[in-house]
Amino acid sequence: MILEVQNLHLSFKGVKALAGVGFSVAEGEFFAVIGPNGAGKTTLLNVLSGVYEPEKGEVVFLGESLRGKSPQARARMGLGRTFQGLEIFRGMSVLENVKLGAELALPGYPMALPRAEREWRLRAWAEEVLDYLHLSPFRHAPAGMLPYGLQKRVEVARALAGRPKLLLLDEPMAGLALEEKQDLARFLLDAREEWGVTLLWVEHDLRAVLELSDRVLVLSYGEVLYYGPPEGVKKDPKVVEAYLGQG
């Protein structure tokens, strides 16, 4: 197990955002978290990446407890993250965004090398990632000036460039056209295949989730409604009642 989450609790001013959430993600898995608005999905990602500290419970990543570790320390351990909405570096070029991410991938950004050589290695790897995500023609464009779909892809590129072992994606498909969704799905599956990235994604597009994911966790009001293979999601009476509605 690459990630083990045990009994997470977190509340904001009395509102329980997470109430005893526990699950585990296997290496190489495509793991989905779904649920209605306010279910605690983004809160869960924020706890995993270290933006929030849970009140109770434990997150174990690669066999090591993450308690008290800062977001940047977790990033260096191989925990990548993209955000809901656009949290790229808008004033930087696409290439700079990806290079910043790539610094996590090069073991220790070898300080012994001359600076030009270090930059050059970063550049070579960043170009590979750009090429992979079909972003090469936009490398020098300010990231904030690109259309929405491309900006989303830049964020995925930045996160993938860091060679994370586990990548947390917060609604990567929100607001994308069908074709862009298909492209992104292909990129993610390829990344898993080629670089061995384990993927944990929060997504609203139920069809995509059920088609792509190996296992699904359904949250509602901070509690686990369902945890298992995608085929079972639509059959589970609790999920149908809380999330899908009667058809």
Added chain:
Amino acid sequence: MYALSKRLTDAFSRRFARAVRETYREDEAYASTPLGRLALYAFLLLLLLLPLLLGPYPMYVATLVAIGALSALGLHLLVGGAGQISLGHAAFMGVGAYTASHLTGPLAPLGVLLGGGIAASLGLLLGLPSLRIKGVYLAIATLAFQFLADYAFKTWEAVTGGIRGRTLPPPEVLGLVLDTPERLWYLVLLFALPLFFYGKRLLMTRAGRAFRAVRDNDLSARVAGVDLTRAKLLAFALSAFYAGVAGGLLAQLYKAVTPEYFPLSVSIQYLAMVIVGGAGTVLGAVLGAFFVLLIPEVLNGFVGALGPEYAAQLAAWRNVAFGLLILAFLVLEPLGLVGLWGRVRDYFRTWPLPY
């Protein structure tokens, strides 16, 4: 014959006059194309020979601008680079200047360097609130530092000489007395050139990216592995170091230090340089300093032409001109002079085609 001459000119333009970057490796380096390198060497040569070309007064102005550009570059790293704000830049220059006023003559270069060091450690201290507060609140915190420093300059007589300030004998390097702007110019270059190259490199590599990441999106920066504390403190310390060195050099040029040299209005003048220059780049620092520091000189000329009765209003007009200028740039060209220059360059790069 035609074929031969064509081959020769082609070879020439490939070797020396190429201005387009052709490989990733060239794209990474600065002044990487042959034409870019040629321009850089020519510019360095011009800087070295400048005292031979200009008279004493233009040389005084040139030295002033070079020192101003150095200080402005420090603020560019902080404001344009890391997206923090400081209204206390002049205070750091003051710290450098007073430090330099205690180590003079043959010790002057050491004094300037030490001034930068002391300013940097104070900058580190001033960076601490930036870990907690942003924007307007940070501006107020740095404003408080400016006033504290002002007060210290005026009242800590043992070190600063109080209101009267301190005077400096001219610096000596290798037995040579640098008592004119022409000679002092070389001391300024000795500090400014390495610091400019360092600043340029810094902005192009890891630390510069970390700065800009903090500026654009600090939450995302943390999750992408950027150490926020380190990046912000480094930006404040470096910015103060540049200011301190520039302040020490300014003290050599003025041959004196008084509290009047480093008030709040000078801090604001430097912010104006950053805005007018634009975009947190090295070129922006130079252009901004040029523009802002030359305005008083130009206005001086105007007032001289109009007659002495207008001289009293000079200071007021200068502030009006600054205000209008900052407004104009914020509204019309947020990227500043660098943005303007970029457009001119792109126009010629694609000339005669419109795109």
